[in-house]
Amino acid sequence: MQTNRSILLRGRYATVGDYVALTKPRVMSLVVFTALVGLMVAPGDIDPFAGMAAILCIAAGAGAAGALNMWYDADIDAVMARTAMRPIPGGRVSRSEALVFGLTLGVCAVLALGTLLNLAAAALLAFTIFFYVVVYTMWLKRRTPQNIVIGGAAGALPPVIGWVAATGNGGIEPLILFLIIFLWTPPHFWALSLNLAGEYTRAGVPMLPVVAGRAETGRQILLYSVFLALISLLPWALGFAGAIYGAAAAILGAIMVFLSSQVHRSDDKQRRPARRLFAFSILYLVLLFGVLLMNATPYAQPR
Numbered sequence: 001m002q003t004n005r006s007i008l009l010r011g012r013y014a015t016v017g018d019y020v021a022l023t024k025p026r027v028m029s030l031v032v033f034t035a036l037v038g039l040m041v042a043p044g045d046i047d048p049f050a051g052m053a054a055i056l057c058i059a060a061g062a063g064a065a066g067a068l069n070m071w072y073d074a075d076i077d078a079v080m081a082r083t084a085m086r087p088i089p090g091g092r093v094s095r096s097e098a099l100v101f102g103l104t105l106g107v108c109a110v111l112a113l114g115t116l117l118n119l120a121a122a123a124l125l126a127f128t129i130f131f132y133v134v135v136y137t138m139w140l141k142r143r144t145p146q147n148i149v150i151g152g153a154a155g156a157l158p159p160v161i162g163w164v165a166a167t168g169n170g171g172i173e174p175l176i177l178f179l180i181i182f183l184w185t186p187p188h189f190w191a192l193s194l195n196l197a198g199e200y201t202r203a204g205v206p207m208l209p210v211v212a213g214r215a216e217t218g219r220q221i222l223l224y225s226v227f228l229a230l231i232s233l234l235p236w237a238l239g240f241a242g243a244i245y246g247a248a249a250a251i252l253g254a255i256m257v258f259l260s261s262q263v264h265r266s267d268d269k270q271r272r273p274a275r276r277l278f279a280f281s282i283l284y285l286v287l288l289f290g291v292l293l294m295n296a297t298p299y300a301q302p303r
């Protein structure tokens with residue numbers, strides 16, 4: 001349903017704020033934070049200016065991916081109340097303007113990262129944008145309920161890009177950071193979409209709650225949360241983070257599993273457990289990566 005405000009705003013000229021909105025700034029801020037953690041915990045001392053340049057390039061790449069996602073998804077965004085106010089369905093930015101903006105920003109971000117840092121990081125950034133826009137948005141999102149499990153790989157890559165930008169190489173540590181975000185994405189998103197199943201049905205998007213129902217979604221949320229809680233201990237278990245991180249990961253993981261079990265037990269009339277899990281999922285990732293940043297073991301001195 002369209003709000004009065006969106007009707008009033010329809011057709012007004014685009015502002016800088018509309019272009020900022022195309023980059024999905026709130027979601028991308030956490031994406032960029034995880035990239036920063038990947039960059040900072042990597043071995044060696046990266047030059048602060050090079051580090052800042054890398055983060056700016058990753059932020060621009062993530063923003064480009066958000067704009068290209070909104071370009072392609074403008075039709076379904078127009079149908080859902082949560083997204084109907086976005087710049088394209090709101091009539092303030094045209095689809096072709098969003099496409100040009102997204103492509104330009106993306107190309108500049110990749111070229112700058114390749115020039116200022118290294119080619120491997122630039123190739124990974126290009127691959128991540130491609131994966132989110134083409135594999136998730138254009139291919140999987142409208143076709144399979146496993147869309148966000150597979151597509152979630154794109155959201156899990158930024159800390160790996162950060163690490164590769166700093167070192168020019170991969171490693172077991174960035175792989176673990178990737179796995180943490182990969183396993184975190186299903187509980188994060190399915191918790192939100194449980195309460196929005198009606199909207200996704202109307203938009204024709206086969207999200208898991210639409211296709212498999214509440215009980216099965218709750219079961220899978222719980223399963224992913226248990227794996228997440230276990231895998232999040234690996235940085236401590238393998239010695240690249242200290243005991244403070246280990247304790248924080250255990251506590252945060254236990255809360256995640258507890259809230260997921262409440263969602264698993266909830267019925268259609270109870271909206272609060274899923275809302276609480278969604279909100280906590282964001283805090284979880286901020287705190288887990290924040291503590292990792294402060295408690296990472298210096299690379300050359302394993303525990």
Ligand code: HEM
Binds near residue numbers: 152188192285
């Ligand atoms: C395929 C993977 C993902 C999907 C489908 C997904 C989906 C969503 C959706 C639909 C929202 C609702 C709010 C909005 O429209 O802004 C949201 C919020 C959010 N997501 Fe995700 N997300 C994914 C991965 C991620 C990743 C990887 C991160 C960061 C590491 C992230 C961080 C956030 C944050 C911070 C919010 C709250 C934004 C706000 O305050 O409005 N998400 N996500």
Ligand SMILES: CC(C)=CCC/C(C)=C/CC/C(C)=C/COP(=O)(O)OP(=O)(O)O
Binds near residue numbers: 069073132
């Ligand atoms: C560096 C780089 C390229 C990072 C990209 C990171 C990435 C893939 C983040 C995904 C987060 C996100 C907003 C998913 C939204 O799904 P959706 O598009 O289905 O949600 P919507 O309905 O809100 O549009």
